Amino acid sequence: MNLRPSRSRPRQALCLAVLAGIAALWALWILDPPVSTHAASSAGQETDDLPLPAEEAARTMVVPAGFEVTLFAAEPDVRQPIGFCIDDRGRLWVAEAYNYPNHGTRPGDRIVIFSDDDGDGRFDKRTVFYDQLNYVTGIEVGFGGAWVMSPPNFYFIPDADGDDRPDGEPQRLLDGFGTHANAHNLANAFAWGPDGWLYGTHGRTNWSLPAKPGTPAAERLRFDGGVYRYHPTRHVFEPFADGTTNPWGIDWNDYGEAFICNCVNPHLFHVLNGAHYEPWRNRESSQ
Numbered sequence: 001m002n003l004r005p006s007r008s009r010p011r012q013a014l015c016l017a018v019l020a021g022i023a024a025l026w027a028l029w030i031l032d033p034p035v036s037t038h039a040a041s042s043a044g045q046e047t048d049d050l051p052l053p054a055e056e057a058a059r060t061m062v063v064p065a066g067f068e069v070t071l072f073a074a075e076p077d078v079r080q081p082i083g084f085c086i087d088d089r090g091r092l093w094v095a096e097a098y099n100y101p102n103h104g105t106r107p108g109d110r111i112v113i114f115s116d117d118d119g120d121g122r123f124d125k126r127t128v129f130y131d132q133l134n135y136v137t138g139i140e141v142g143f144g145g146a147w148v149m150s151p152p153n154f155y156f157i158p159d160a161d162g163d164d165r166p167d168g169e170p171q172r173l174l175d176g177f178g179t180h181a182n183a184h185n186l187a188n189a190f191a192w193g194p195d196g197w198l199y200g201t202h203g204r205t206n207w208s209l210p211a212k213p214g215t216p217a218a219e220r221l222r223f224d225g226g227v228y229r230y231h232p233t234r235h236v237f238e239p240f241a242d243g244t245t246n247p248w249g250i251d252w253n254d255y256g257e258a259f260i261c262n263c264v265n266p267h268l269f270h271v272l273n274g275a276h277y278e279p280w281r282n283r284e285s286s287q
Contacts, residue, residue, distance in 0.1 A: 073114050073123045083149075083189060087141045091115045092123070095139040095148070101183035103151070109133035111146060111157075113164055127164050130157055135179065138200055140190035143232045147198055151177040151186050154210070154230070173230075174237055175213050176220060178206040184263065187228075189249045194256045197229040199240065201247035201260055204279055210237055225279060227260060227271055243277030244269055 052060065054074035061069045072092065082097035092114040099109055110131040114123040129146065138149035145158040148170070154177065155170035177187045185203025187210075193199045202208065204225025211220045212235075227240040227250060240258075247269070249261040258271045269277055 070121050072116070072121060073126075077123070077126055078112065078114070082136065083138045085140045085190065089115075093129070093139055093141055093146065095133075095136045097136055099135050100137070103135045103179045103183070105134065107132040107134050109136040109150070111136070111139060111148065129159075129164055130166055130170075135186075137186050137188040138190040140192060140198060142192060142198075147190060147230075147232070149177070149187050149190060149200060151179045151206075151208075153177065154187075172213055173235065174210045176209040176211055176215075178208040178224075181206040184248075185225075185246055189247075191250050193229065193258070194252055197231050199227060199229045199250050199258070201227055201250055203246045204244070226277070227258070240273055241271040241275050241277065243275075243279055245279040 051057075055071055058069045058071040063069055073094075078094055078096065080097050080100070081094050082100060083095040085093050087093060094112045094114065096110040096112060099106060108131065110133065111129040113125075113127040113129050115125045115127075116122065117124045130148075133148065133150045136148060136150045138147075140147045144160040144162075145156050145167075148155045148157060152175050153172050154174040156173055157170045158167040159165065160167055179186070182203065182205050185206035187200055187202045187206075187208060189201045191199050202223060202225060207222055207224030209217065209220035209222055210228075221239070223239055225244055225247075226242040227247070228237065229240045230237050244260065244262045246263040247260045248263055250258060250271075252258050260269045260271055261267060262269055271277070
């Protein structure tokens with residue numbers, strides 16, 4: 001039986017492209033904050049180096065023949081998106097990472113819902129579902145709630161009646177996910193697999209010891225790079241594939257074969273259960 005919640009591939013692909021563009025602009029902003037045109041000219045900088053407005057960024061994206069990119073949401077309505085998913089009502093759920101790349105005790109990362117009620121490709125309604133997270137890196141929806149990766153914890157936030165308000169406090173399903181090394185190597189990027197499991201990716205330097213809260217250290221399995229999965233009703237965590245270096249994102253083709261996007265060379269991996277994929281440099285040198 002396929003327990004995977006239904007989702008629209010065309011809409012997901014469109015939103016992926018637009019939000020990827022927004023995320024790229026945000027990353028550029030963090031690494032090299034823009035200055036005003038006057039200040040840039042005064043400093044002798046080229047104004048072409050400034051981030052593009054959201055509308056222009058969408059318009060200038062290069063996509064394969066037959067595809068079109070339009071702007072669905074942009075700042076100030078969505079800020080610092082790090083992950084998203086689409087629910088069975090066609091709504092976009094976005095994880096906003098205000099704390100990234102720094103981990104601390106300050107809450108404020110959010111899960112926000114965007115709905116396009118008239119089907120024109122632009123959101124009509126924005127709802128803040130939850131705003132007390134810290135270090136959020138992944139979001140999926142299904143089985144009566146939201147599944148959220150927020151290292152060191154993995155949460156389920158229940159909303160059984162679907163009123164877009166949590167039924168209670170987040171339920172901590174797992175802890176032990178690493179927060180001690182490179183932020184870009186965190187556990188991240190949820191997606192429902194065709195087998196009904198919830199899949200995620202994980203970078204290799206920020207190793208983890210994930211398990212149910214209270215599990216002794218001696219009984220925890222170290223995981224430090226690759227693909228993992230979690231069963232939503234049996235509450236079982238297990239590694240799926242080991243290796244790669246900094247994966248962010250997983251999807252499947254029509255035959256159920258899994259592919260991940262790796263953020264260092266090589267970029268695209270076809271992953272098999274139980275397989276090992278050599279990272280870009282040996283394990284000992286980067287831990």
